[in-house]
Amino acid sequence: MLSDIHILLTYQCTFECDHCFLYSSPFAEGTMTLRQIRRVLDESRKIGSVKWIYFEGGEPFLFYPLLFEGVKTARNMGFQVGIVTNSYWAISAEDAELWLRPLHELGLDELSISDDAFHYREEDNSAKRALSAAHKLGLQTSSISIQKPFAEALPGQGQDKGVPVIGGGAMFKGRAVDKLTAGLPRRPWYKLIECPHEELQSPSRVHVDPYGHIHTCQGISIGNMWQTPLSMLVQEYKVQSHPICDPLVKKGPVALSKQYDVAHEKEYIDECHFCYLVRRALIDRFPTYLAPRQVYGYEANK
Numbered sequence: 223m224l225s226d227i228h229i230l231l232t233y234q235c236t237f238e239c240d241h242c243f244l245y246s247s248p249f250a251e252g253t254m255t256l257r258q259i260r261r262v263l264d265e266s267r268k269i270g271s272v273k274w275i276y277f278e279g280g281e282p283f284l285f286y287p288l289l290f291e292g293v294k295t296a297r298n299m300g301f302q303v304g305i306v307t308n309s310y311w312a313i314s315a316e317d318a319e320l321w322l323r324p325l326h327e328l329g330l331d332e333l334s335i336s337d338d339a340f341h342y343r344e345e346d347n348s349a350k351r352a353l354s355a356a357h358k359l360g361l362q363t364s365s366i367s368i369q370k371p372f373a374e375a376l377p378g379q380g381q382d383k384g385v386p387v388i389g390g391g392a393m394f395k396g397r398a399v400d401k402l403t404a405g406l407p408r409r410p411w412y413k414l415i416e417c418p419h420e421e422l423q424s425p426s427r428v429h430v431d432p433y434g435h436i437h438t439c440q441g442i443s444i445g446n447m448w449q450t451p452l453s454m455l456v457q458e459y460k461v462q463s464h465p466i467c468d469p470l471v472k473k474g475p476v477a478l479s480k481q482y483d484v485a486h487e488k489e490y491i492d493e494c495h496f497c498y499l500v501r502r503a504l505i506d507r508f509p510t511y512l513a514p515r516q517v518y519g520y521e522a523n524k
């Protein structure tokens with residue numbers, strides 16, 4: 223049952239991280255308007271089961287008045303509200319509090335902060351300042367810490383014995399596929415027979431982007447809510463009718479590549495690495511389901 227709507231307020235970000243699975247950057251296009259945010263919230267209420275609204279990006283604090291109004295409206299509608307940020311704005315302890323206090327006063331429920339070496343190398347950094355300001359205000363926080371991927375161990379039992387484990391927490395989709403895969407251990411393609419991270423059959427969360435795409439995983443759309451209302455798209459979603467999610471549910475990226483006869487390598491790092499590259503190869507064949515193009519590293523065309 224769908225409980226969380228993640229609003230990708232903007233694809234723009236202050237950073238251009240190697241591990242970003244949305245290909246965000248300071249130059250990325252696509253930001254929601256206030257009217258569009260209201261539309262997402264109204265539709266989220268109609269769905270009935272949605273409890274949480276998250277504002278994320280890109281970097282949502284880049285559009286602070288918009289973020290503020292979005293949080294306010296969502297709270298007034300009775301949703302629990304979270305924000306995901308890289309906290310670039312926390313340039314001092316005092317400033318961190320200045321940015322957070324108004325959101326705290328609106329009743330913000332959770333602040334999730336990217337706190338890792340991709341974003342910050344020095345000890346005293348804005349993630350730490352944002353976390354301590356949030357704690358001072360009594361805001362609930364969580365940290366997202368992604369490290370450069372590495373081959374962690376060769377453990378395993380039974381038929382998985384010797385399977386390399388990739389540490390660091392990065393997901394191999396988006397820019398990570400183009401920037402972080404070199405030199406990492408790989409597994410045979412025919413063993414990648416599931417989707418390990420998303421509930422494609424009956425999603426408990428979806429991401430809504432500024433172009434209206436409803437993502438079940440980054441770059442897999444179940445429809446466009448600027449054309450068909452979100453509540454209707456969610457109600458009518460059936461995985462069997464979705465040309466990308468259906469094979470992924472049945473037998474992961476192996477089924478996706480077989481179903482559409484996509485040429486592939488002999489080995490991939492993991493399921494997402496294989497899945498993302500098959501999807502990128504299919505993008506012109508399924509432009510409404512594999513969107514937006516910029517999430518696949520191509521020029522934005524919405």
Ligand code: SF4
Pocket residue numbers: 395416417418419420439440442470475493494495497498
């Ligand atoms: S296997 Fe594909 S659909 Fe599943 S989480 Fe990985 S990239 Fe997303």
